[in-house]
Amino acid sequence: MTKITRETVTVIMPVLDDWTSCRGVLSELDRTFSGREGRYRVLLVDDGSREPFEEALGDLSLDSIETVEVLRLTRNLGHQRAIAVALSHLAEDPPDRVVVMDADGEDEPRDVPRLLDRAKESGGEEIVFAERARRTEGALFRVSYVLFRFVHRLLVGHGVRVGNFSVVPRRRLRSLVTVSELWSHYAAAVFVSRQPRSSVPCARGHRIDGRSRMNFVGLVMHGLSAISVFSDIVGVRLLIATGLLGGLAAGGMLAVLGIWLFSDLALPGWSSIFLGVLLIVLLQSVLFAFSLTFTILNRRSARGFIPSRDCRHFIDEKIRVPLRTAERGAPGTS
Secondary structure, three states: OOOOOOOEEEEEEEEOOOHHHHHHHHHHHHHHHOOOOOEEEEEEEEOOOOOOOHHHHOOEEOOOEEEEEEEEEOOOOOHHHHHHHHHHHHHOOOOOEEEEOOOOOOOOHHHHHHHHHHHHHOOOOOEEEEEEEEOOOOHHHHHHHHHHHHHHHHHHOOOOOEEEEEEEEHHHHHHHOOOHHHHOOHHHHHHHOOOOEEEEEEEOOOOOOOOOOOOHHHHHHHHHHHHHOOHHHHHHHHHHHHHHHHHHHHHHHHHHHHHHHHOOOOOOOHHHHHHHHHHHHHHHHHHHHHHHHHHHHHHHHOOOOOHHHHHHHHEEEEEEOOEEEOOOEOOOOO
């Protein structure tokens, strides 16, 4: 008789002190997985929390989720790098699917089955993202986000409507953890490495508890990290723009010289001032183009950070959270 193996799914969630929200997400995930075939586990990435998880997650009662583990990092790395460490850790013994989501409730647990089903339809070939169909943040954040998308499209050449909420199949996980850009920004690394991907429209939820720790500076840095992954594309686009600016300056200088030498339209002193300004613009464009070219070449030849090789240095320990269920009995017996 052929033994039927159930698909293994591991959910990873970075956490920075927000254990109360995390508990709510875990309970909702457990209800979501109820009745679904599969083995479900959760890996919480403790990104340098000062508050212990034991108080909030103590006496946690789950039925569908088999294990909850806390991967404690040696220091605070930030949301994106915490995801990179968790993915690299799981790649050593990869599950069939990895779900990447936030622990604050803004990524709705009820959308996880939709992402898993879409990933299954692709035969394990695609990374499936939740595409934000509707956002719930305040007006200032939405305006900033629209501005970021405009700048992103201008510099990179395409827009962005996805975040971290996604499903990564086993095959793509092994490939993704060799991508250097994963250390800077998870979603952007998927795009720049040209991993097969698709998306499912999902509305963003509301935080379960407290306020977001993402301030304006953090938001800007998050956006810059996403753009930095496409530094080669950004560099080439800036190089082309610089070349066009230098060409316009050179053309302007020739036009001014032509007016000065072959017409009576030039005013005393005006031509020399205008020529000086255009010459400065031309020289600045040439210097910037040379500097940008060597920066791009140096980056391509530099040795990069490989998550599968280097992330292990940031793991302190892994702790299993005691669970209480009707089948498992008292905490600590699972």
